[in-house]
Amino acid sequence: MxxxxxxxxxxxxxxxxxxxxxxxxxxxxxxxxxxTGPALAGVTLPDDGSAGPPTVTLTPTAAESPRSAEIRDLVQRQVDARNSGNYGAWVATSSATSAASVSAAQFADRNRTVKVGSVILRRIDPVGDGEYVIPMGMITTQDPAAAPQDVPVSRLCWQVSTSVVTERGSLRIVDPMAGSSLRTPC
Missing domain, CATH: 1.20.5 (Single alpha-helices involved in coiled-coils or other helix-helix interfaces)
Incomplete structure (x- = not known):
């Protein structure tokens, strides 16, 4: 007993x-x-409730990186893949580990109502062996039922730290690890 x-x-x-x-x-x-408050530093919060333009931008600090154009293009292709629901294009930008952990059905479910915009790369920090850490901000809109359970709202502002690695001779994005993202209604 x-x-x-x-x-x-x-x-x-x-x-x-x-x-x-x-x-x-x-x-x-x-x-x-x-x-950072509800708005992302360097990004104007859209008045219309949208996520803002889907174009990925760089801060002056991020633009100083010798690989800034290549990394901005990679992130842009991933944002475009999410916004269009194109799983194959998302896989083409993702690390092998990230791609293996998300099925086409999971990707479709996650991105069914999500739109990503106002993406800004704050810095591009090399950490060695073709790996970079990218602190970034973005805004998402989504059906509140599809939002994270702890913040079921239609628009979120995100602060994310993601990694970019070199695999198979190309840069690839690693899905952010637990604890590397902050989100707030905005």
């Missing part, structure tokens, strides 16, 4: 610790980015 009660107590304590650590990680990410 005491074993089940002790097990429940342990599980409750572990759940509380996990929730605390998750909140701390999110706070650390927000502190690293700073409070």
């Amino acid at each position: 005491t074993v089940p009660i002790a097990l429940v107590v342990v599980l409750v304590v572990l759940g509380a610790v996990a929730a605390g650590l998750a909140g701390r990680a999110a706070g650390t990410a927000r502190d690293a980015l700073g409070d």
Whole structure:
């Protein structure tokens, strides 16, 4: 009788610790980015409720990278693939790991109502071996039912840190890892 009660107590304590650590990680990410408010720095929030233009732009800092045009083009092709629901084009821009983790059906479901716009690449940071970290911002619109469960709204502003790697002789985008994205209704 005491074993089940002790097990429940342990599980409750572990759940509380996990929730605390998750909140701390999110706070650390927000502190690293700073409070950007509802609008993305360098991007005007569209008054019409849209995601804004689908064109990927570069900050002056990002434009200084020797591979800025190539990386901007890669991100643009991925944005276009998401906005048009073109799974094959999305796979062509994604790392092998990212492409293998998302089926055509999952891609279609994820992007059914999503439109991506106002994308800005803030920096392009080389980390070695043909890999780059790209802090970026973007706006998405979506059916609130298709939005992340914790923010079921029609428009979100995102701060994302994504990686670009060299695979098979080409640059490819790695889907952002858990904890590398902040989103807020805007």
